Amino acid sequence: MPETTPTATPSSGRTPVDFWFDPLCPWAWMTSRWVLEVEKVRDIEVRWHIMSLAVLNEPRLDELPEDYRELLTTKAWAPVRVVTAAWQKHGEDVLGPLYTALGTRFHNRDEGPTREAIAAALEEVGLPAGLIDYADQEDFEFDAELRASHKEGIDKVGQDVGTPVIAVPGPDGEQIAFFGPVVTPTPKGEQAARLWDGTLAVASVPGFYELKRTRTAGPDFGNL
Numbered sequence: 001m002p003e004t005t006p007t008a009t010p011s012s013g014r015t016p017v018d019f020w021f022d023p024l025c026p027w028a029w030m031t032s033r034w035v036l037e038v039e040k041v042r043d044i045e046v047r048w049h050i051m052s053l054a055v056l057n058e059p060r061l062d063e064l065p066e067d068y069r070e071l072l073t074t075k076a077w078a079p080v081r082v083v084t085a086a087w088q089k090h091g092e093d094v095l096g097p098l099y100t101a102l103g104t105r106f107h108n109r110d111e112g113p114t115r116e117a118i119a120a121a122l123e124e125v126g127l128p129a130g131l132i133d134y135a136d137q138e139d140f141e142f143d144a145e146l147r148a149s150h151k152e153g154i155d156k157v158g159q160d161v162g163t164p165v166i167a168v169p170g171p172d173g174e175q176i177a178f179f180g181p182v183v184t185p186t187p188k189g190e191q192a193a194r195l196w197d198g199t200l201a202v203a204s205v206p207g208f209y210e211l212k213r214t215r216t217a218g219p220d221f222g223n224l
Contacts, residue, residue: 014045020153020165021099022053023079024071024113028164029103030184035166037192044168048095050087051150051163052080078135079106079113084146085134086127097125153177170204178203 019035021028035046054076061069079102086094101121102113111117119132134140153165156177167177178199187195202208 014043015169017044017046018049018153018167019046020049020051020149020163022051022076022163023083023099023102023106024076025053025163026107027162027180027182027184029107030186031164031166031180031182032099032103033186034181034183034192034195037186037188038196041189041193042196046096048092048099049149049153050080050084050095050146051153051165052076052146053163054080055147055150056154056159056162075113078115079118080146081134081137081140081142082118082122082131084140084142084149085131086122088142088145089131090127094125094127098122098127101125168200168203176200176203 017035017039019032021032023029038044039046054072057064057072061072064072083095083098083102086098098121101124102118105111105117105121106113115132115135118135119129122129122131134142140146153167154161156167156175157165157179161179165177165179167175170176181195181199183195186192202211
């Protein structure tokens, strides 16, 4: 299946915003809900892509805290495999609805990335129940496609960040890509638009590297 070219203009004529996510990540989930809010108030079209925290951290598993290492090795693979299989077998248009169905269960309802939650998400969006079988497929049929999608996103921002990655066309035609923003709770309406405009402004400045402040709140990792 041919991959989407991130710099291509969508048929709607709106500005394409390419968003790489891992369905397991609560921070990516919060950012994804913000981008959908932005889509209501700015002339953009979100296009979803897959990346994987399990793939990202493969080279450094021994350096990670034990609880995070266990999360990556026991819970991270199943959701991203099922989403990748759905994409490969049913096209990229299923990614957004399936991500929403999964994320709502994983993060909003605290069901966690269980086989039951994944199966329910597949049913909700009308995808074949048999896709759940990819959750436990260690010799994953679409591993190359998963890793290629992950690499496309992470190569835009570097190996020292995570998910989400966002890429947009810059004012000179060159693509601007960045990690984040990390935000909670999800801004809505004009507040969402202001954050979007500001994010694009700083990301478009050559040499801009990082803007960060002390975190006082965050999404609940719940049953992850």
